[in-house]
Amino acid sequence: MFLTPETIAILILDCIFIVFAFFAFVISINIVKKWDLNSTSSLQYSLEKKAILAATIIKYIFVLKLPLFMFFVFTADKISGVITGAMCAAGVVNSVEFGLWLFVFKIINLFVFGFWIALHVKDMQDEKLSLTKLKFSIFLVAFLLLIIEIAYEISFFASLDVDKIVSCCGTLFSVASASSFSVIFMIPNNIIITIFYATFFLYLVSFFLKSELFFFFSNLVFFIVSIISLILFFCTYIYELPTHHCPFCFLQKEYHYVGYLLYVTLFIGTFSGISGSILSLLKPHHSKSYYKVSLFFNTLYTAIITAYPVVFYIKNGVWL
Amino acid sequence: MKINHYLIGFAVSSLFRRGTKSLFVLFIFTALIFLLSSILFISNSIKEELNLTLDSLPQIIVQKLQAGRQTNIELKRVNKLLEFQGVQSAVPRIWGYYYFEKAGVNFSLVGIDAYDKQYKNSFANIVKNVNFDALEKTSSMVVGQGVKKALSENYYKNYFNFIKPDGDFIKVPIASTFSSKTSLESNDIILMPRSLVLEIFGMDKTKATDIVLSVANPEEIPTIAKKIKNLYPDTRVITKSDLKVSYQNIFDYKSGMFLALFVISAFTFFMIIYDKASGLSSEEKKEIGILKALGWKIDDILQEKFYEAFIISFVAFISAIILSLFFVYTLEAPILKEIFIGYSRLKPSFDLPFILDVQTIFLLFFLTIPLYLAAIIIPSWRVASMDADEVMR
């Protein structure tokens, strides 16, 4: 077990999350099975109250998970100082086989929990509570995802080994690495750039068409393409090194923590787009303001990430 | 979303109206955060000290073993060691611990030679600043600040009488004092000419305490260490990373113990808060009933409860951190520090360097505030979802 104050903090919170999420899980099962708003039974009455408890618990977990995600990256960064070979969080995360999965689940869960809360807010606006059953069915899945994430996280800290020599991000994110991930490093830069801006254009089109389904998919694709193009192309301009492809190093102080800004804007932009359009599909009268929020943040992200190569070119007169 | 300052105002007034209860919760929460932040501040400072110390440690130390104990090593081995490929320098060191009974502390006596390559940067600086020839001529010493303090407390203002193994005294004047970046390391050190150290410890002139090597390419350290071991099976070869690990282990063990302690106190804290939040007076219950009858939603009451929690957490957090900064860096963490650094009794005391980073604040936040919030979720919900028709009776 790799116990530092940071990992202990994360583990304590994991335990709290498990216990509380389990309460919410039991409540959810009951609601999914027995919810009937027309009934005047005391059972229904107590379910209505318990639904509020479950929602409060889920809000609590989500509100903490957001900063905790950054704290996790921060911690992994710090551990990289102790583990031989690791230079940043990437090396630490990858020193364990399922490290990447832990990360994927963390991101998925942020989206799922965030979406759940958006759904909840929507649900509470209507006295028929027509989304209640749906939202608690979704929580049944979200609970499983949370358990998987926490299981990964605990075994992650359990199997971190100070003596094991790991690869640093320089080798992980390159053609040379053995992972299946490495294949995409063969894609030439101009294709990546084309795909990225084409996706952004598609996104803009979907914004003006105001079709929920289209907007949903364009946000999803934009998120994935942004992450890939960030690793493959844009981050080399942040580092001003053609070979450095790490998606973690720019979270560090040397790069003015710009990574947090990038990830947060991208998250808000695509999250509001994705959750907003699902809610609109569920409830046609949903306010359309999420379109603007999404547009603002996704455009901001695109602007920041475009600025890096452009500024580099203006300063140096060449591309990397 | 607009912040509802009426609700915040109500939360504040409701904390004041239940003054004793709020004060009690505030007090134990502050105490918990204070305990934890003091531990973290001290451990950060000591870690910083250790890292600075470790950075200046030699890359390889070669010691001779006899019957499983370290003995002095022959000086002629120095040239042999220099022949290894990759070894940049090999310096014999003459040093040892001198136990000063009156103060109950150990001094580290280090013999220096101005013409030898200095094996430690900090020493190199001292040697530069001190007129070494004069030191040699007058057979005097340069002492660290901790030593100076320990000596003057025992009325040795300008000199000190060392006792040789044969029982004779040898009087050594203090030429000057020095301080270096890391007080943990330099506090107990006395620098003096080699010949003097040899005399005080009664050592053979053809021998040294150990030999330190520096290596051009750090990656070769393990292979060179292995080769030395092969050439001289009677030696122990210690590399910097060995030292780092053992230092770190002692340290992590200590902080691990404290964190275990913390987990227990955190759990106790959780129970106390849970209990306090659940045990409502009939007056409070009535108040909630009134509010609900007047049109407060369960969510409004929950929100009000969370505002209360935030106010308490915020006040407790800020005051605990200020208190523990004061406790650790101004008062030098009495008691806690002693427990923390087990070897402090052997060494003269040292200052904790001031370190405060955002990450520690975040860590403190995550270790305490979510715990408090978790403890009040269920009780608050219970209160907020009570039936309001009681107010009609």
Next chain:
Amino acid sequence: MIRCKNISKIFNVNKPNELTALKEIDLKFKEGELVILKGASGSGKSTLLSLIAALSKPNVGEVIIDEKRISKMPDNFTSLFRRENVGFIFQKYNLIPTLSAYDNIILPLIPTNPNEKQLHKRIDELLKTFCIEDKKDVLVKNLSGGEQQRVAISRALINNPKIIIADEPTANLDAKLSLDFIEIIKSLKNDATTILIATHDPLFFDLDFVDKIVELKNGEVIDVSHS
């Protein structure tokens, strides 16, 4: 319009101390009506009022107010309903004694995060109407019974309610203050507010502006008289 559709309220269902507090009550009140609920102690007046205000739910039947089935609404929405439509005057005032008169009066509006200016205007109006301007910042526990009563009424009116529910409003008042209260009720009645008063104070029984008197006995309506 308030409609009680065949409602029953049973406490401690399936327990030895089971008690039917209300039995198959079927009532209809029109908008702007002043209704007096009378009956002996324990006859179920307060219980009926709390069902109408959705403070609790009937075991059978339902309460419908302006087409809203309020007895089927979840807790949060009944609160919202009360906040927007109901003003309460309780038997024991139910003020928070350690808050000032002003703070008590704004209580119903706190969750709505009201606009500062409008709130001040409304409160000044109320304080003036009930002549307690100079008591604004006095803690309620230091007020006299009559002043407390007026604070409670101001609080009930702050949200401009469509329905006012008063449970034994004059139980703790002397004759003079009771008459004052009746004057206030009369002026409210002129504003077309629906008013429900549960009381056994005979003062209320032969007022000329009362629209309806409902008499309860052991949880059942035994008489509805129109005047």
